[in-house]
Amino acid sequence: MGSPWGTGRRCAVLGSPIAHSLSPTLHQAAYARLGLDWRYDAFEVDEGGLPGFLDSLDPSWRGLSLTMPLKRVVIPLCDEVSELARRVGAVNTLLLDEGRRVGANTDVPGLVAALRERGVAAATSALLLGVGATACSAMAAFAELGIARVHAVARDPARAGELCALAADVGIEVSVVPWAEATEVPSVDLAVSTVPEAAAATLADVVAERADVVFDVLYHPWPTRLVVAAKAADRAVVGGLDLLVHQAAAQVELMTGCAPAPVAEMRAAGEAALEARGPTRGVVAGD
Numbered sequence: 001m002g003s004p005w006g007t008g009r010r011c012a013v014l015g016s017p018i019a020h021s022l023s024p025t026l027h028q029a030a031y032a033r034l035g036l037d038w039r040y041d042a043f044e045v046d047e048g049g050l051p052g053f054l055d056s057l058d059p060s061w062r063g064l065s066l067t068m069p070l071k072r073v074v075i076p077l078c079d080e081v082s083e084l085a086r087r088v089g090a091v092n093t094l095l096l097d098e099g100r101r102v103g104a105n106t107d108v109p110g111l112v113a114a115l116r117e118r119g120v121a122a123a124t125s126a127l128l129l130g131v132g133a134t135a136c137s138a139m140a141a142f143a144e145l146g147i148a149r150v151h152a153v154a155r156d157p158a159r160a161g162e163l164c165a166l167a168a169d170v171g172i173e174v175s176v177v178p179w180a181e182a183t184e185v186p187s188v189d190l191a192v193s194t195v196p197e198a199a200a201a202t203l204a205d206v207v208a209e210r211a212d213v214v215f216d217v218l219y220h221p222w223p224t225r226l227v228v229a230a231k232a233a234d235r236a237v238v239g240g241l242d243l244l245v246h247q248a249a250a251q252v253e254l255m256t257g258c259a260p261a262p263v264a265e266m267r268a269a270g271e272a273a274l275e276a277r278g279p280t281r282g283v284v285a286g287d
Contacts, residue, residue, distance in 0.1 A: 004257040007037040010060050011255055014045040014053065015067030022219070022270050023065050026248040029269035033262035034252075038062075047073045057096065063255035064094040065248070071133050078103040087169065088136045089162055093251050104254060107134070110247025111141035111215075115190075117246070118238045120145070120213050123189035127211055128152045129203065130194035131160040131176070134217060138192045139163060143170035150174045151185045155199065182206055193217060197224050204229035211235060219244055220274050241270055 003009070013023040019042070027040040045053050047069055054077060066074055071090040075081055078091065081103040085091045091103035115121075126147050128135055131154045142150060150172055154160050160176045167174035177185055182203050191211030193200045197218055200207075204226045207214060214230035219240030223231070230237050249261035 003034070003036055003038075005062055005255075008060060009036075009038045009062040009256075010041075011038065011063045011065070012041040012043055013065040013067060014043050014050070014070055016044055016046040016069065018042050018044045018067070020220075021067065022244060022273055023067075023248060025269050025273045026245060026266045027065075027252060029266050030249070030252045030261055031256075033265045034256065034258050036256060036258070038256070045070065050074060051077060054101065059098075061096045063096060063251065065251055066092050066094060068133070075103060077101065084108055084140065088133075088140050088166060090133045090137060092247070093254060095254060105137065106247040106250035106254070107137040107243075108140045108144075109250055110243050110245075111138055111192075112144050113246040113250075114238055114242035115141070115145065115213075115215065117242060118213075118236060120190065120236070120238070122146045123213075125149045125186075125188040125190070126151070127185055127188045127191040127207060128194070129192070129200055129207070130154070131157075131163045132194065134194040135192075136163055136166050138194060138217075139166050139172065139174075140170060142190075143172060145190075147190070148172060151177055151188065153177045153179060153182045153185065153203070155179045155195070179203075185210060187211070189213065190215065193226055197221075197226070201225040208233040208235055213238065215243075216240060217243055219270075220277065222274070241267070241274070245270060 013021050021042050024040050031038045074091050079100045085103050085105035092107050093104040095102040123145050157176045187210045190213045191207045192215045208229040213236040215238040216224050216226045217240045245267045249263050252261040253259040
């Protein structure tokens with residue numbers, strides 16, 4: 001199965017830190033299944049190094065996956081940005097075509113696909129831990145699921161401005177709740193955690209008690225303390241690997257022009273890599 005972009009093309013994931021990234025494993029598994037002679041690497045790149053890295057790329061490059069802290073700082077470096085990426089203020093996918101840089105976002109469709117795969121096709125209310133870039137992608141995904149009311153629990157409520165603006169843009173009523181007041185949040189259909197494991201662990205029992213479905217966007221170690229609490233409370237669980245695989249599959253389709261991406265093979269490769277890696281700190285999906 002060939003790509004319209006030909007053979008010998010290059011792609012990579014950029015971020016800082018980046019050594020933990022599963023993206024090379026997932027994308028290379030896809031290339032193998034699709035029969036593509038492509039290469040996918042990982043590069044440690046921070047905000048200051050991003051412009052120079054982009055300027056150094058030759059025509060063999062087709063696409064880049066972007067993780068923190070690059071998803072927002074790359075936007076002014078793009079020639080074009082998709083409506084979705086501009087709306088959520090985050091580009092996690094950069095397509096390179098004849099010198100043009102086109103920014104896109106696959107985190108949002110990845111979130112939606114991960115939830116639908118686990119049987120969550122619609123909901124009306126949600127609890128959101130965190131107010132950063134990943135939380136903004138979750139808010140956009142909530143809109144696609146028909147969620148009308150979100151309680152956003154923030155360690156620093158002053159940082160919630162972009163999230164609140166996005167919620168207003170997509171027609172969702174949002175209330176920002178200080179971390180210490182999370183016990184006052186009512187029961188919801190869905191809870192999504194976008195914060196580090198140590199932070200989510202402090203509210204694990206509260207979240208498990210109030211949400212029918214719990215989605216922790218971390219993928220390693222697994223299960224997280226939040227997920228353990230959710231399972232103990234007999235809640236449905238969605239994990240970060242679900243999100244990582246689906247957002248990477250969307251990237252493969254955009255970068256290679258081959259669809260559908262081999263999700264099953266990508267997931268199997270990711271699971272094998274995590275098992276071989278052993279215990280380590282929590283890592284946010286969309287790495």
